[in-house]
Amino acid sequence: MRESRLMVIQYATALIAVVLVSFHLLMQGVLVSYSTAISYQQILSIYGNALYAGFLEVLLIVVLVHGFNGVRIILHELRQAVAWAKWVDVGTVAAIVLSVAYGTRTIVLAVFGVQS
């Protein structure tokens, strides 16, 4: 993929993340007291709402794509060997896929009430 496309994704995910994280903090840190928000029962109850669980899934993907793509950029600046560049790109995709899969698994288990 062209670097410009990856950078558009980077900027877009940054803007989307600002909105999503702000909404998340509003819902879990402002409208509900912080001590309540981080209680086990409160967290589980969030997943009872399918819409909010879907929101968390989108937040998960957006933040992970933005974060790992950012790390990819830093690693490319760190070294410039061809082999390094290849492994950084492969590693970034693998890290995103694995992290999204693990996070999605957690959300799915919580939504369906399965204790992991």
Place this chain on the structure above:
Amino acid sequence: MTRDISLRVQRFDPSKDRKPADKEYRVPWRQGMTVLDALLYARDYQDHSIALRFSCRQASCGSCAMKVNGRARLACYTQVDELGSDSIVVRPMDNFEIVKDLVTDLGSFFEKHKQVTPHLVRADDSEQDNPTGEYVMKPEALEEILQFTYCIKCGICTSSCPTVATDAKFPGPQALAQAYRYLADERDEGGDLRVSALDDVHGVWRCHFAGTCSALCPKGVDPAMGIQLLRRHVLAGKGPRGPGEGAKEFARSGTGTGSEST
């Protein structure tokens, strides 16, 4: 009033020395003295072995770029008095290999400059071989690129760029600003060529907009802005004109015979 200034010059010969070391020279101050004047005095009267590069002495050639009191400048364009101190430390520019003392190897700098195709690219070869007229340019189009034509390739912007310091493949502010200068030129048709070269993992997107290039340019060029403007073209994936479009406009403009076809 006569007084001496302390001129500490970094001395280093990679073929002999293990690491650089400063050597102090006492130079008599005079009105209007530049750092280059002070260096030449030290070289002519105290130590013939000081290596430095200079030529025009009027900020036109860019040869005498070096670090003066921690900041990259043109030695010929920096008066001793404007430094506000009688103690001057002169070192070679950062981000370049040292050839000797204050002389740096600008080979990679000019290689990167070459990589952005720093000249007009046109498809109408026969018009260039046998000109029938001029490639005219609107004043407002010239205004858009004018400041970038003032670049004297001194290397100060590249030496002060934090991205160049960490990423050896990054073209640097000078090359990127020149890419924009030609890409935005309405007579040019080589946009696609440059865009494909710059839309790379080490290309135009690696600028972090530190802005030191623009802050230090002795000619008032704003490479950081040029890079941001260049990104618009790179995002679009092309320059303002494709191959052959300039030739059609040339034919329509009536400045030539209009016989050129692409």
